[in-house]
Amino acid sequence: MVQLRWLVLGLIALPFLEFATFFWVAGQIGFFGAFFGVLLTSFLGIMLLKGGAKLLFSQVMRSGGIVLVSGDAARSGMLTAFAGLLLAIPGFVTDIIALVLLIPAIGGLLSGRALTPAQRPTPPGVVDLEPADWREERRPPPTDPRLNPPGPG
Template structure:
């Protein structure tokens, strides 16, 4: 029930914030430059996502071939995936968050939050880990 409240809030708040961002940037740069900026950040973000995604997959394969668990790589892959989704959405706020998720220097911040969230879920028993 709580999750659906957050989802509904995000469904209304995120577009409103993005619209305000468009209005502010368009007022400063003009509508054509704002549109070009949105398209440019989406293209650059998509290319970064592809490059970083391939790198994460390659590192994961290397870890698995060496017999190590690619735990950090899996979290990095999750960050790159969600960052890519945010970069596809038009808007400046989602682009900023998406870039920080895809960019390797800022990704450890999110990885730390993910690790804490997974640890909390495992302690509560709401997150199960199946091992073969």
């Protein structure tokens, strides 16, 4: 119940925060610059939403109406759609939140997919050894005269 109260208060405060931020940005770069910035980010948000919808629609058409999506892909898609929605809403505060959501590491953290270094999959062709299983060796430079021509003198 307490979290719902904070959510409602945040939604009520958001327009006031957006207006204050817009006027501050307009004071820094000018009214028309701020206005076109809001228009541009709203346009980018709509394009992001349309792109995701086109991708989903093409998958539905290709598979005959059934799309199976992994849990990670669904969470990632939902975060991207939410970021697109936030970008489409006019205002700089929602734009900043959306851009933060589009950062892959933060998206992974929010969706529960963040991997620690020990959990990350090893790339193909790489053998991952424990520190006790290897040591660094220094080799002398090659003595082949073709590789190291003699110096003058």
